[in-house]
Amino acid sequence: MMPFLFAEFAMLDNKLPLYVYCVGSHEQKHLLRPNGYPAHQLFLSRRGKGIFRIQGSRDMVMTPGTMLILPAGVHHEYFPDQSEEAWELGFVAFSGSIASSILEHLGNHNPTLLKNNQFQEYWNKLESLWQLINLNSESGYWEASRKMYDFLLSVIEGQSDQEINQRIKPIGxxxxxxxxxxxxxxDHYNERLHLSNLARAVGYSVQHFHRLFVSIYGMSPMLYIQQIRMRRSIQLFEENPSITVEKVAQQLGMETSYFIRIFKRTYGKTPKQFIKYE
Structure with missing residues (x-):
């Protein structure tokens, strides 16, 4: 268990555009918040089962391995199910000038079932945040801000991967x-892939190939290639923190200036800004 920690230091002077408001985990009891909570919240259900009751929505059940994102200021209450096993719930609340804009990218605010390895990754990030806040130092809160951004980016990336997988394997x-x-x-995302060459390779006209691709995968072939390259760029930066922006662009088969422009459009930051947050 991670006893509740309130991150008072992080809010001093509004220095941080994104900061941890509070973090912890415990055996959850009944909690009613008629005025909502002053910060956005991310919950991880580790053991047992609980019910979230949000104004204007049906009751939502959180089982082990699920995640829930809840915006600030929303009337809600939550409580353990009547089962014998205690409900272990982890949570982190976050705020700051850029928090609401990040929240817009976090998708549907319903419980999401995570894969085992994905849940463990998120839980490890939660524990890392708790350790940093527990330091109660200015340097710890700056690092917690970086970790919080990484945490939320991982959630966004995970949701994006799920959406793409659903499009890749559409029913029927x-x-x-x-x-x-x-x-x-x-196999060739880092090479010059022209729409005409792809269409010719699979035996379709350009127009028919583009129309069919969009109808099944929900995006154009070129946008799909772009998303593959952007996800690969994040992997390259994480695998080798000293790698240059130019080298990453080269490995993706992109001009450096174009890569920087597309990266910022995708993630809201330039590659160098992203590296700095990491």
Missing amino acids: HSNAALQEAIKLIH
Whole structure:
């Protein structure tokens, strides 16, 4: 368990655009908040089962391995289910000038079932935040801000991957030619991939290939390639913190200036700003 910690130091002078408001985990009891909470919250259910009751919505059940994101100021209450096992709930609340804009990218505010390894990754990040806040030092709170940004970015990336996977395997739309196109993209994303070449490789006209790809995957082939490259760029930065922006662009088969522009459009920061937050 991680006893509740309130991050008072982080709010001094409004220095941080994103900061941890509080963090912890415990055996959750009944809690009613008719005026909501002053910060956005992210919950992780580790053991047992609980109920979230949010004004204007049906009751939502949180089981082990689920996550819930709750905006600030929303009337809600939550309480353990009547089962014998205690409900262990982890939580982190966050705020700051950029918190609301990040929240817009966090998607549907309903319990989300996570994969085992994904849940453990998020729980480890929660524990890391708790340790930093527990230091009660200015340097600890600056680092917690960086970790909080990383945490939220991981959640956004995880949701994006789930959406793309659903599009890649749409029900009733098995198409061998498009599956071959996807394989070509993943094998050659760092090369110059022209729409005409992809269409020709799978035996379609450019117009028909583009129309079919969009109808099944929900995005254009070029946007799909762009997303693959952006996710790969994050991996390259994380695998080798000393790698240069120019080297990453080169490995993705992109001009440096174009890579920087697309990276900022995708993640809201330039590559150098992202590295600094990491």
